[in-house]
Amino acid sequence: MTVKIIFASNKLGTIKNDQLQSMLDKHHLGKLISSNKTAFGAMGQTMFVSSTEGNFVLKGNPLYTGQLVEEKYFIENINKRTKVEVPIPYIIDDSEEIFGWSYSIMPLLQGEHINSEHLKTNLRFEDKIKIAESIAKTLSSFHSWRVEDFGELNPETFEIDRFKDSYYQWLFKRIMYWLEDAKKYSEITAEDIRWAETLLDESKEDFTNFFSPTFIMGDFKPGNFLVHSEDDSWQISGVFDFTNAYFADPVTDLIKMITYYLDNNEREISKHLLDVYCSNLKETESIKKRIKVHMLHQRVLDWGSAKATKMADWENELSFSKWVEAYTDSVESLLE
CATH class of the missing domain: 3.30.200.20 (Phosphorylase Kinase; domain 1)
Structure with missing residues (x-):
């Protein structure tokens, strides 16, 4: 669910x-x-x-x-x-x-949202660095909950209902479904489809060989966590809203915060978040390919929703593939 x-x-x-x-x-x-x-x-x-x-x-x-x-x-x-x-x-x-x-x-947990008007105005660069570190450590803690199956929680049995297809098939079908759906509200060209299929094909082996599902929050974004300053050091003081949680590739949980920082021209903060999170991981090359697919996945959903609701600030001259490619290229370069 x-x-x-x-x-x-x-x-x-x-x-x-x-x-x-x-x-x-x-x-x-x-x-x-x-x-x-x-x-x-x-x-x-x-x-x-x-x-x-x-x-x-x-x-x-x-x-x-x-x-x-x-x-x-x-x-x-x-x-x-x-x-x-x-x-x-x-x-x-x-x-x-x-x-x-x-x-x-x-x-009610203590703290403020990082995108509140107060913090957007008053947080210093070093404060944002500390918050990024706290985000990385928080997500790493979440992802220490390891399971054997990719899937979602059954709220009646409290067991994991495995995806009917493999995780690779489930994720790729989902992306292509919502890309097709986006055609109802915006121009999605044959070139856009080919670009997405190529990106998915290039990562097929990495997803097929990924066997370590964990708990993922599924919606880790500024609106769902709070930060608080203690002893002049900012850190996450609370996380809530687990409606979108399931069990899959933990890298998924990084996407919304990476996007948030990139959209706010805070590339260095985004890179620090990734560096801290990946510091103890050995699969960096695989992550590079998987994270690009997760970025595509989220951008497909965001594009379709924004176009369907006719959000004014989403009007641009870029094609879907060019728009998403700017994000996938950025996230790949952040891992170098």
Whole structure:
């Protein structure tokens, strides 16, 4: 379920204070002080709730059956397996008596998003370097959770449902499917298709010979983690939103942050992130080919979504392949 592409979202809708108080009473979390919708992440599913017992995040109106159960499983495992701060305890209420849908309630983690107006203005270069190091170490911690199969979690059995095809076939079919889908909203030429197929073919052997799936968050981006300064050193203070987590190639988790840094003209920060992450790995040559495919994968999804919703800042004169090639070439050069 986590590997499905979900473009729609279930918003929370209008929530009354007496509903929030009923929720707080049910879980013995004090008296309501205030509440407001979150600005980042979770596709409109979350709300900040402050009470006399603390600050919390409400997440509700699940996108699919098992979303909250799945996320709770990932959060509890990350909490046991690593030192990464995650929202524990993660409490689920399956009943729909309060809001008309099931929900979870979890503690609000400390820190700020790196793309908040405050930090975008005030972070120094050395602060960004420290944050990049913390990101690399956090992802390395996530990826220490090694498994035997490529696939997604079954929220009923808590076992991994293996992809029907090999991981190589699953990933490549997925990329080509969404590239074809993008034709509905933008010009995708025969040259674009050939370019993508060539890139995929060049990495076939590296994916076929890759046998080390790990847990991956699947959506590691600025909106899903917080940073905090302690003793004048910035580091990640919390990670949340594990709706897109599954088990596959760990390099996947690097893509959104690499893209974020490249888009903000912070190539040196992006390179530092990769250098720290790869410092203890021996498969750099294989990673170069695999990471280009993961970049193509993410860019296909981003291109299709942006074109479908007619985002103004995505209008450019580059063809799809030329646009993506700038990213694949950049990420390859960062590993040299």
